[in-house]
Amino acid sequence: MTDVVMPQMGESIVEGTLTRWLKNPGDRVERDEPLFEISTDKVDTEIPSPAAGVLAEVLVEAGKTVAINTVVARISDGAAASAPAPVAQAAAPVAPPPPPPAPVAVPAPVAAAPASAPTPASEDLGPLSPLVRKIARENNVDLSTVTGTGAGGRITKDDVQAVVAKPAAAPAPVAAPPAATPAPAYAPPPPRAEAAKIRVEPMSTMRKKIAEHMVHSKQTSAHVTTVHKVDMTNIAKIRDKAKGAFQAQYGFSLTFLPFVAAATCKALREFPILNASIDGGNILYHSDINIGVAVALDNGSGLIVPVIANADEKNVTGLQRSIVDLAARARSRQLKPDEVKGGTFAITNFGSFGSVFATPVINQPNVAILGVGTIEKTPVVINDGIAIRSICYLALTFDHRLIDGALADMFTGRVKQILENWADSVL
Amino acid sequence: MLAAVQTRVLSTRDLGRMKWAEAYALQAALVEQRKRDEISDQLVFVEHPHVVTMGRNGHDENVLASEQILAKSGIDFHHTNRGGDVTYHGPGQIVGYPILNLNDWKRDVHAYVRALEDVIIDTLRGFRVHGERSPGATGVWVGDAKICAIGVHISRWITSHGFALNVDTDLQYFQYIVPCGLTRPVTSLRALGIAAEHDEVKAALRSNFAKVFGYETEN
DSSP, X not given: OEEEEOOOOSTTOOEEEEEEESSOTTOEEOTTSEEEEEEETTEEEEEEOSSSEEEEEEOSOTTOEEETTOEEEEEEETTTTSSOOOGGGGSOOOSOOOOTTOSSSSOOOOTTOTTOOSSOSOGGGOOOOHHHHHHHHHTTOOGGGSOOOSGGGOOOHHHHHHHHHSTTOTTOOOSOOOTTSXXXXXXXXXXXXXXXXXXXXOOOHHXXXXXXXXXXXHHHSOEEEEEEEEEOHHHHHHHHXXXXXXXXXXXXOOOSHHHHHHHHHHHHHHOGGGGEEEETTEEXXXXXXXXXXXXXXXXXXXXEOOEETTGGGOOHHHHHHHHHHHHHHHHTTOOOGGGXXXXXXXXXXXXXXXXXXXXXXXXXXXXXXXXXOOOEEEEEEETTEEEEEEEEEEEEEEETTTOOHHHHHHHHXXXXXXXXXXXXXXX | OOOSTTOOEEEEXXXXXXXXXXXHHHHHHHHHHHHTTSSOEEEEEEEOSSEEEEOTTOOGXXXXXXXHHHHHTTOEEEEOSSSSSEEEEOTTEEEEEEEOBGGGXXXXXXXXXXXXXXXXXXXXXXXXXXXXXXXXXXXXXXXXEEEEEEEXXXXXXXXXXXXXXXXSOOXXXXXXXXXXXXXXXXXXXXXXXXXXXXXXXXXXXXXXXXXXXXXXEOO
């Protein structure tokens, strides 16, 4: 076996994107014959095979970016696997496979195999990818019973998954689940007492507070909502590029919200009146930017707005961390009292529930709240042509007592502009 | 140091106006010849009729018009094996296809692309235009507008494809694409108020190319 690695295409280059495989697993390849293509910067490069043989395993699929020297494929010596026919088919499973709770990870059906070492029975199945082996192991699938549809009868990921997905697949006639739960699992609900068509339940303290707050806000502010359409294609690209590494490094996923929060903070610095509140006849301008992020508690049981203090001092990563942390603790009711106070502006992400746009209620004593709609690929007209872009509606509800419509639109337009022209790939 | 023995030679050819597909076939032939060391490094100049090409990292959404609309407007459309996203070539644009063996220079794709940018920047300077790089966006920019696109293919360290410099391109044609996936404007020497003869620009490109890559030129 010869390892094929991601080559270093220049001194300053630490990774490459594998754009295309020019050979399929099982294909014969000559030494120096182009094997795959990579792309770095604006350069597309064909990479020749380091050895002659058969492409046994592809470890990095097209589209993935990996560090230089990462093994992307293995090439087996020429002679060995020229015809990886699925021999095993003949040797039908002799003994019935052991029942699922068997402590051994891999059920080795062919008992014959003496001292069957770490690789069971798969030798005669031709080259198998580690992924296929893993799926088989985890799901107790006997690979010798799987029909390969890949090149040369090779068993692919899809083949194994098809077997796993089949409800009671043929090769596993093991003790069918006790026929305890038959067809109609849903019993009709117990008949209700005809009398009680209304059920009375006292409001929780939180619900009372929310109710009071909502009405108070509507009575206090002159709510107006303005909606701007934002092209998030660029952000989507940056996010797509970063999200894998981000998840791996920080342990939580990268969403669109911190980008919106960061853009909002920047715009708030330029339009301080959106970061103000009203006190009788005075306007209070807040020098700190503390962003409240509306968090819906489980199954609509309530709403709480924890605050990211000095949000403008955080980068996208820091904002994402705060959002994840505050939301988790809000849901487990572990926020400290200070963490729900002092907000100077709020963001609500109803898009995460599929809403395109909504008209949020201002979180008093703020004077505005930004609602983020769901991000959808949408046909849009650019320069008289039609393009597919990731579009998001940003809805700003503002207090018309203090903020005029033109200013509100300048602010929202600025948030839009920052998002659409986001160039910084450092998060 | 002993003279001459290892001197790298650059020959230049000018294909004039040639359809993209035809020039591509010629380029492919030159690459094969260069691989077999039958020819020296080449700098090929060409001007294409209207064409939109899509690189390996291309995103279909960056072509703003369907192939039918492009065809109706007399614009060819091709997928190609160069790096980068979508671009437009057409009359008024000088396209340069260097066919070089980087084994004889530096086996470094970034260094190669940066050197191409240097060639363009040096050439623009001769016309009193300040071109610059934009971090993360290969090509040469004047202010916020792109004046030269770059996209390269490398096979066994032999280069193909290259750069496209807008001299007096009709910039309206860029409306059909989002150049390189970037929603930033494009410009040309003409748009910057510089009236330059193509031959004059090509001569400057050739001499700067030889300087940056360290050639003794042959004709």
